[in-house]
Amino acid sequence: MPIVGRKIGVVNIGLKSFAENLEKQGIDVIHVNWRPPAGGDLERIRLLSQIEGEEVDQANQVAIKKILESQPILVSIKPAKDAIPKMHEKMFLHAGPPVTWSRMCGPMRGAMIGAALFEGLADTPEQAEKMLRSGDIIFEPCHAHSAVGPMAGVISPRMPVFVVKNRKAGNFAYSNINEGLGKVLRFGAYSSDVIKKLRWMKDNLALALGLAIERASEIDLRSITARALNMGDECHNRNAAATALFTRSLMPYLLETDLHVDIMKEVARFLSENDHFFLNLSMACCKATMDTAIGLKDSSIVVAMARNGTEFGLRVAGTGEEWFTAPAPLVDGLYFPGFKTEDANPDLGDSSITETAGIGGFAMAAAPAITKFVGGSPEDAITYTREMYEITIARNKNYAIPSLNFKGTPTGIDVRKVIETRITPVINTGIAHKEPGIGQVGAGLTRAPIECFEKALKKLAENHR
């Protein structure tokens, strides 16, 4: 059939301007939104093609199965030194990848000073700083000990931690207890009222919650998370529903303890005043979930994203304990009155374990009201979640998002998909002041740095050779 003289249509691939010009001339055009993979970089494409095979796909399927089948339950509260196997008297844990005192950011140093005062290892902040600088205390990442902590994430031996068990896989995860807002250790504050509250948490709160949890026998964190995702939480920066559900279900058990009513009263008051209380439980729930995939040869699924305020670190199932790092990015956010961008510390905390597990920023479509806190519109929230389906390999049907017609949360970040699409994981997060002792100055959104994924890709390809 002759082409000349017939009406023809065009399919345009690549640059959109070609399609637009044809359209102006009245020609029917379908534009295909295609871009070369990996930004067209030949070296990256070569590495990608090395791990495009069935072996990696299969390893990822094993990984995602373990992740989706996880059943984290809260079993107890114990002092870190008793709960965490390799924890000892001279070890302080912190958020993110490994970091030395000299490279540590302000809020993390502040939290370390606070921990030293809390432990009774120093009488003044100056003494504490001297002691910490001297190398007396070993600093290790929470993640190296199946633990997670928000912001500075400092856990010292006597601090009480939640013990979360993955009923399916049998592994354990740990997190410290949320202190509430205002001047708190996790944002680098170490004044005497901060230490006083930590001591009350150790002596009274942990005791009471521990006894109540024991009586409740098993608190299903996945179920609370699932219900909270139907109630406007994304379980990272919005935990209002999850906290209320947790509190409500724990109260009858608290009343079954033989504790003095004054302690119960204080505990009930504490729980009723902190909408973020569930955050640390959400994090431990996600940690217990993602750890099931660590060390699965060949798998390109991300198992941890964490920040120490200096560096952002990534761990991948197939590369085990290794960290792939890049400078911690800044957070684009809304600031509390009186603060501005210049006050902000770069991205900080283990709380991005929630995004790693497919909630938090990945589930923002479930939490339109969070945009009042981190910025953007409810429409943006939906856009973020939709975008995250591009870089994940599964939808978690346990975690349904009502506004997306109960579609499961985007779960299982594949390093290959991130490299291919250049779409990086979105993380919503609190912003700490860069100086110790000040606290939270805002909240907002950031992205995991692509460099971490490029380093991981290289290592995965190397290992796979």
Place this chain on the structure above:
Amino acid sequence: MPIVGRKIGVVNIGLKSFAENLEKQGIDVIHVNWRPPAGGDLERIRLLSQIEGEEVDQANQVAIKKILESQPILVSIKPAKDAIPKMHEKMFLHAGPPVTWSRMCGPMRGAMIGAALFEGLADTPEQAEKMLRSGDIIFEPCHAHSAVGPMAGVISPRMPVFVVKNRKAGNFAYSNINEGLGKVLRFGAYSSDVIKKLRWMKDNLALALGLAIERASEIDLRSITARALNMGDECHNRNAAATALFTRSLMPYLLETDLHVDIMKEVARFLSENDHFFLNLSMACCKATMDTAIGLKDSSIVVAMARNGTEFGLRVAGTGEEWFTAPAPLVDGLYFPGFKTEDANPDLGDSSITETAGIGGFAMAAAPAITKFVGGSPEDAITYTREMYEITIARNKNYAIPSLNFKGTPTGIDVRKVIETRITPVINTGIAHKEPGIGQVGAGLTRAPIECFEKALKKLAENHR
């Protein structure tokens, strides 16, 4: 300028097929989606035009101001006979417009029998029925006493009621306490365990909650509702968030009472097991709000929609205490396993006071997960809310819907708008079995009957002459 020879466009009003035909011929058409008001009925249009003036608009503005400025707070719990001014020993209140024993539906008769047993006025259901039939007890609508009750809505003299005060206008509203799910009085059950639970509620629950509420001094119901609307509730058939928020905030005060810990334990357990607990508080909050507009001459704003299971009744601000009724419609819904449409009682209960106040079915866009309970999709939920803006005169900025970019709930149903558009208020609701003693068989959606609005229109026009 000549028309012939120039390119012309068409604006089509009315039948869409005209526009479609022109479109097929390649002519540019804009279709205006217009229909004759009031279905084109000349009598209705005549009545409408009688109340289209500024006087009605102004009266409605006064009404909506009172509604939007209302600040209902929970102040106490008291026995109905002590709380409700005209309540007396021989009076039982019920849901919906007035109804006699002979016309009463099954579940309401069941609830009346249960109330008689609870009050100790009879020893057996047979005795109770005989007594109730004899005329010994006066039946009056809850709404005639500033009260509301879900489903059968039966309130007898010794039943404890929530006392809600509108801090702004000074008026009071009352509601009974939610019993939970299963076999309960409000669905017409009256077995001994139902009565036993009611007695426990009177002797222990009401006592404990009453003391806690007293200590809390003022519990702001509007604030809880606002937060719950950001957490997936619409505060009629979904109260999971509101109940959790209420429980969490009340717990510290409960612990401040000097009650025995065993009572506290029972109360905490009861509150932790009933996701609908807040419903009755939501209803009293709405009742205290809408009553502020009752009797405002000329106003065409609906102040109550209520059903007694036989009839649906409407009250309008400008016509005061008068009821405009029509047969109660059936509910289109999802049935619990083992039940079907034939088992259903027609629409029942005062809970549609929530829709009257702009939440419930009107705020379904805030509660996408409710569609799992009442049927439809999250998209339908948004459609219902959008539709209700067509028949209301305001958006309640106190009640923001995150998924609609924080638009306020559609509030203030204007009888004129309902008649003009033929769009009737959507109500989501539980479904009771038509026989007494069985209970809830499902949940779903229904519409207020247009006949009620037509009767109200007629009366408004008459009054306005």
